[in-house]
Each structure stands twice: as structure tokens, then as C-alpha cells.
Amino acid sequence: MNSPDREAYWLRTFSELHARSHDYLDYATAEEQTFTFGACLLAAGPVAGTTCLDAGCGKGGFARVLRALGARQVVGLDLVASTIEALRRSDPDIRWESGDVSDAATMNTLGLFEAVFAIEILQCVSTLTACQNMWDAVAPGGRLIGVVPNGDNAFVRRRAGERPGLYTPLGVTALVAQIRTLPNVADWGLMGFVWREDRSSILYDLLPLTSAPHWNDPPKRVLFIARKSAGAPH
Numbered sequence: 001m002n003s004p005d006r007e008a009y010w011l012r013t014f015s016e017l018h019a020r021s022h023d024y025l026d027y028a029t030a031e032e033q034t035f036t037f038g039a040c041l042l043a044a045g046p047v048a049g050t051t052c053l054d055a056g057c058g059k060g061g062f063a064r065v066l067r068a069l070g071a072r073q074v075v076g077l078d079l080v081a082s083t084i085e086a087l088r089r090s091d092p093d094i095r096w097e098s099g100d101v102s103d104a105a106t107m108n109t110l111g112l113f114e115a116v117f118a119i120e121i122l123q124c125v126s127t128l129t130a131c132q133n134m135w136d137a138v139a140p141g142g143r144l145i146g147v148v149p150n151g152d153n154a155f156v157r158r159r160a161g162e163r164p165g166l167y168t169p170l171g172v173t174a175l176v177a178q179i180r181t182l183p184n185v186a187d188w189g190l191m192g193f194v195w196r197e198d199r200s201s202i203l204y205d206l207l208p209l210t211s212a213p214h215w216n217d218p219p220k221r222v223l224f225i226a227r228k229s230a231g232a233p234h
Contacts, residue, residue, distance in 0.1 A: 056121035118146035192219030
């Protein structure tokens with residue numbers, strides 16, 4: 001479980017962010033968020049006709065993208081209850097739920113999904129508990145897809161040092177170890193986001209998917225994919 005201090009900090013922080021007019025909550029620019037959303041869709045493959053969970057959905061941007069692309073069912077989960085209430089009014093075709101990914105009881109009420117997305121949340125929660133809870137929500141043959149700041153990157157380490165115990169991004173070794181603790185993983189891989197020297201049109205280079213990441217220059221963010229065995233028990 002999250003510590004009470006950390007949960008209170010992030011609830012306060014995101015409540016303040018949600019009150020702002022822009023939607024790119026975890027990013028410096030809308031372009032950065034758009035790149036991340038695109039990379040997650042690349043990792044997911046076609047979502048039309050599928051069931052999807054956006055865990056830590058924020059103001060609902062990615063959940064709306066999934067619905068617009070034809071996902072059969074989309075559930076958005078977020079800690080900020082007031083935002084969820086607003087989304088229920090504005091986008092009733094999506095199921096919106098308030099709760100914490102670290103709370104197994106909350107996660108168990110959501111059901112199973114062919115794609116579970118964890119975009120920019122693992123640095124804010126108890127990673128072991130949250131990963132296991134989200135993995136339990138992945139249907140057999142489905143995928144868990146997430147994006148996290150890379151704790152090996154110098155810029156990210158400085159940011160973590162500003163909020164010790166609150167903002168806790170994993171490095172690549174720890175992230176891989178976390179994925180390997182999950183049961184019934186059929187295959188998995190990581191892709192790195194590396195700042196481009198010229199970011200006037202495209203912000204990042206997306207490193208190829210690999211299950212043996214040995215990056216000399218640690219990327220700023222890491223996207224991870226884990227696919228559950230089709231024959232895994234429900």
C-alpha cells in the first residue's frame with residue numbers, strides 16, 4: 001500500500017493539476033503527452049473491439065482516444081474523485097471509477113481487460129503492489145502497457161531528489177526485476193524514449209523493443225509491455 005503521506009501528497013498534487021485548463025498533466029507540453037499516447041497505442045496494437053483500462057486516467061485524454069478508436073469497453077480509474085465525477089457527466093460512454101491502483105479491493109471491482117495501461121503512475125505508488133494489481137486485471141492473452149520515468153536518467157534522478165520518498169521512479173534493472181515477478185508472462189519488452197538533439201518537430205527517438213536493455217545513454221522514459229499467457233487462469 002502507499003504510505004499515507006505519499007498518497008496525500010499525490011492526491012493534493014493531482015487535484016491541483018486537474019484544476020488547470022490544460023490536459024497534459026505529467027508533461028511539460030502537449031506534444032510530449034501526444035508522443036507518449038502514440039507510443040502506447042503502438043505497443044497495444046489495434047484496440048477496436050477490445051476492453052481497455054486506463055489506470056491513473058487523469059483528465060481522461062487517453063481513455064477518450066481508446067474509445068474513439070473503437071474499443072468496446074473503456075474504464076478510466078483515477079485517485080481524484082472530483083475529476084471522475086466530472087468525467088461521468090462529460091463522457092458517459094466511458095466507465096469512470098475513483099480509486100487507487102494500489103488497493104486490491106478497488107481493482108478487483110473493475111473486471112478483466114485485454115489491455116491495461118499504466119501511463120506515468122508507477123513513480124507515484126508502491127510499485128510492487130500496483131503492478132501485481134494491474135497484472136491481475138489483465139485477461140489471459142492480454143497486455144499490460146506502461147510508461148515510467150527512468151530512474152537511471154540523470155534528469156529524472158534530480159527530479160526524484162527533489163521529492164525523496166514521494167517521487168520514486170525505477171531504474172531499468174529494477175523495472176525488469178518487477179516484470180519478472182509477475183506470473184504467467186508470455187513475453188515482455190522495453191522501449192526507451194531518448195531526447196532528440198533537434199526537438200522542433202519530434203521530441204524523442206523511440207528505441208527498438210528489447211528484452212535485453214543495455215543502453216549506454218539511459219533514456220528519459222521507458223515504455224514496458226508484458227503479455228499474459230493465453231492459457232493463464234482467470
